Amino acid sequence: MNTIGHSAPEEVMAFLDGELVVAEARLVAAHLEHCAECAALADQFRSTSQMLSRWDVESVPLRLSDAVGSLATSNASDHKSTERKRSFLWRGRSLVMAGGGLAVVALLVSVSFLPVRRRAVSYTFQEPKLVSENNSLAPLLLEDKKKEYQAPALADKAKAKQFDRLDQFARMHEFMGASSHASASAAILSESKNGVLDSARFSVPAPMIARAVSLTLRVKDVSAARSPLDSILARHRGYSAQLNVSAPENGSRSFIASLRIPSTELSAAVGEIKALGRVENESQSGEEVSQQHADLVARLKTARETEERFQAILLQRTGRLSDVLEVEQNIARVRGEIEAMETEQEALEHRVDFASVEVQLTEDYKAQIGLPPDSVSTRMHNAFVTGYHNAAESVVGLVLFIEEFGPPLVLWLVILGLPMVVGWRRYKRARATL
Amino acid sequence: MLGTLDSDGSGTTITDEQLMAAFSRGSTDAFGGLFSRYKQPLFGFFRRRVVDAALAEELTQETFLAVVRGAANYEPSATFRTYLYAIAFRILRAHRRKSAFRAMFWSQETESREAAVRSTIDTEIWLRDAVNKLDRVDRETLLLREFEQLSYAEIAELMKLPLNTVRSRLFRARGALRELLSAPAGKGVVKDFAAYEERV
Numbered sequence: 001m002n003t004i005g006h007s008a009p010e011e012v013m014a015f016l017d018g019e020l021v022v023a024e025a026r027l028v029a030a031h032l033e034h035c036a037e038c039a040a041l042a043d044q045f046r047s048t049s050q051m052l053s054r055w056d057v058e059s060v061p062l063r064l065s066d067a068v069g070s071l072a073t074s075n076a077s078d079h080k081s082t083e084r085k086r087s088f089l090w091r092g093r094s095l096v097m098a099g100g101g102l103a104v105v106a107l108l109v110s111v112s113f114l115p116v117r118r119r120a121v122s123y124t125f126q127e128p129k130l131v132s133e134n135n136s137l138a139p140l141l142l143e144d145k146k147k148e149y150q151a152p153a154l155a156d157k158a159k160a161k162q163f164d165r166l167d168q169f170a171r172m173h174e175f176m177g178a179s180s181h182a183s184a185s186a187a188i189l190s191e192s193k194n195g196v197l198d199s200a201r202f203s204v205p206a207p208m209i210a211r212a213v214s215l216t217l218r219v220k221d222v223s224a225a226r227s228p229l230d231s232i233l234a235r236h237r238g239y240s241a242q243l244n245v246s247a248p249e250n251g252s253r254s255f256i257a258s259l260r261i262p263s264t265e266l267s268a269a270v271g272e273i274k275a276l277g278r279v280e281n282e283s284q285s286g287e288e289v290s291q292q293h294a295d296l297v298a299r300l301k302t303a304r305e306t307e308e309r310f311q312a313i314l315l316q317r318t319g320r321l322s323d324v325l326e327v328e329q330n331i332a333r334v335r336g337e338i339e340a341m342e343t344e345q346e347a348l349e350h351r352v353d354f355a356s357v358e359v360q361l362t363e364d365y366k367a368q369i370g371l372p373p374d375s376v377s378t379r380m381h382n383a384f385v386t387g388y389h390n391a392a393e394s395v396v397g398l399v400l401f402i403e404e405f406g407p408p409l410v411l412w413l414v415i416l417g418l419p420m421v422v423g424w425r426r427y428k429r430a431r432a433t434l
Numbered sequence: 435m436l437g438t439l440d441s442d443g444s445g446t447t448i449t450d451e452q453l454m455a456a457f458s459r460g461s462t463d464a465f466g467g468l469f470s471r472y473k474q475p476l477f478g479f480f481r482r483r484v485v486d487a488a489l490a491e492e493l494t495q496e497t498f499l500a501v502v503r504g505a506a507n508y509e510p511s512a513t514f515r516t517y518l519y520a521i522a523f524r525i526l527r528a529h530r531r532k533s534a535f536r537a538m539f540w541s542q543e544t545e546s547r548e549a550a551v552r553s554t555i556d557t558e559i560w561l562r563d564a565v566n567k568l569d570r571v572d573r574e575t576l577l578l579r580e581f582e583q584l585s586y587a588e589i590a591e592l593m594k595l596p597l598n599t600v601r602s603r604l605f606r607a608r609g610a611l612r613e614l615l616s617a618p619a620g621k622g623v624v625k626d627f628a629a630y631e632e633r634v
Contacts, residue, residue: 010605017579019586019601052580057481057563062471064491068469068498073462160626423538430537431530431570 012038016045020228030227208290208348211263211355213270222255222363229257229359232272236265238354260354273359280362293348301343307334438590450514458505465505469498473516478524484529493529497522519578523592546629564614571595572607579604595627 014020015028031038219225222245233240238261247253261269274282310331314324374382448467456464476497480490500521508517565573574593578584584592590600 009603013605013608014586015602017586044612045608048608048615049580051615054557055482055581056558057478058487060477060494061487061491064473064477064495065469067495068465068473071495071499071502078598158472427534427538430534 009041012042013164016042034378040263100159105110149155170290189276205290208293208352209263209286209288210348210351211266211284211286212358213266214281214283214358215270215273215279216281216360216362217274217277218280218364219361220364222253223274225361226255228276229361232269233259233261235272236261236269238262238265238269238357241356250367253363255359255361257361259357259359261357263353265357266355266357270357273357277361289348293345293352296341296348298343300338300345303338303341307331307338310334451510454505454514454517455510458508465502468501469579472515473498476518476522479519479577480526481578482562482565482581483526489529493522493525496525498527511617511621512591513588514519516584516591519582519584519588520592564611567614568607568610572603572610575600575603576607576611 011024011028012032015025015032018025020028032042127429217225232238238259239261240257242256242258244256245253246256310327314327314331450468450471453464453467457468473494477490477494480493481487484490484493497518501518504521558631565577568576571593575589575595576608578585578589578592586597586604589595590603591595595603
């Protein structure tokens with residue numbers, strides 16, 4: 001406030017409203033006593049307030065008191081009942097939590113007992129295994145048979161089922177052309193039926209498994225690791241089916257090889273390959289093709305027998321020319337099938353005899369000082385050309401966008417825009433009048 | 435019917451905040467005390483803004499209902515009066531928003547005409563018309579100061595405005611209102627209203 005001149009009008013108003021601090025209020029009060037102009041301004045404020053104070057409103061209807069009174073009373077009773085509900089809910093929640101805990105414990109107990117029961121069941125009805133690591137089923141079968149005969153409680157039905165399985169097993173291996181296998185299986189069958197077993201008298205063929213290994217190694221120098229890899233291949237009588245060497249300009253070199261190694265040498269060869277560097281990833285898989293091979297052999301045998309029968313017909317029988325031609329056609333067809341099956345059999349056996357090993361050698365990346373960069377003028381020129389292309393592309397893109405989406409946008413703008421403008425005007429008008 | 439609690443045993447008047455605290459603990463009489471203190475000011479607050487008496491009554495009831503519902507969470511961070519008018523102001527704004535929205539779609543007339551028909555006091559219409567001609571924020575500031583007797587700081591908090599803005603808007607509103615009330619057009623409003631009443 002200017003203590004010599006007039007008070008600011010807003011300060012006079014604040015003084016009348018009691019909004020000034022004591023010191024300022026005293027100054028304004030003193031000023032108003034001496035300044036007629038500011039006193040007149042104060043009078044105007046007072047008169048405006050007095051005029052407004054004539055704006056009375058009617059008294060509150062009585063029904064409002066009743067309505068709000070009942071509201072407050074019900075709220076008070078709700079307050080007490082809420083407390084009761086809370087304690088009830090707390091108790092209920094505790095019970096539910098305790099019940100839930102008990103259920104979880106019961107579930108855990110039942111789960112921990114379940115595998116024991118399952119093991120007991122599988123032990124009672126254990127069947128002879130057809131596959132073993134050491135290429136012989138004798139010990140496993142012997143053990144199973146001993147268990148069977150030591151367990152008097154074993155049902156006759158289950159025993160008969162086992163005999164059927166053994167019978168099937170023997171028949172299957174008979175097709176594989178190994179008479180020793182067939183006789184061994186027959187021996188198992190007969191001796192099992194007689195209740196006498198001699199483990200030294202039989203052996204079964206190893207399962208036919210096509211093995212595949214994948215190795216990812218990180219080495220210091222790919223070139224240096226190449227020759228040891230070749231030595232490993234030569235030592236284990238393997239060969240490489242495919243080789244890929246990649247040497248990007250700004251990246252680490254890598255060497256990818258697809259190797260074939262005799263299955264018998266696989267473990268030793270893989271161990272030596274892994275010693276070439278740090279193993280980052282290793283995976284091994286085996287696909288059993290015994291059934292597939294057996295089927296193939298059986299079909300091949302049948303096809304050969306068919307061919308022999310056709311040959312016999314051709315030699316021994318005489319007839320019309322058309323019949324002779326038909327027999328020859330059939331012989332040619334069967335011959336083709338036999339050759340395809342023989343090729344397939346060879347491939348399958350090759351897959352079993354030679355395991356597939358995928359090796360990826362990756363070198364640690366060492367940044368090298370490359371070629372000197374392009375000159376500044378060349379780079380500026382290139383940047384300008386790229387910028388020009390980008391600008392042209394953006395303009396074309398914008399034009400295409402307008403051509404493609406412009407008409408529907410305009411259409412929807414017309415359809416939706418008008419109601420929106422009208423609505424907005426109405427909303428503004430309504431807000432202004434409230 | 436509500437009982438009222440206005441003073442303690444020694445005759446000392448209980449403050450609004452103490453009454454509200456007692457009500458939040460479940461005392462119905464404390465709410466009766468608050469209701470008896472604020473029913474008329476709160477009804478006037480709405481009555482001067484929405485003009486339809488029934489609607490003002492409804493909004494008043496709604497405000498007290500909000501107080502009752504929020505009693506359990508009440509924290510005396512500000513005066514009860516500011517708290518109450520903040521609720522009332524929020525309810526009023528919600529009502530205005532809904533009315534404007536309805537008017538946008540259904541072309542509803544706002545209630546000012548209806549209220550003018552029902553009002554029978556010329557002075558009130560004259561003052562209402564003059565106040566309605568003020569800018570919306572100026573009008574609210576003026577009404578809160580003149581009728582609800584809120585301080586500048588309370589108005590600033592309620593309307594989310596800086597304190598100096600409240601002062602300058604109040605000054606502007608008072609100046610504009612003085613001019614409107616001193617203009618001869620004020621009487622014309624009454625004539626217009628009489629003509630409208632005859633037409634309806």
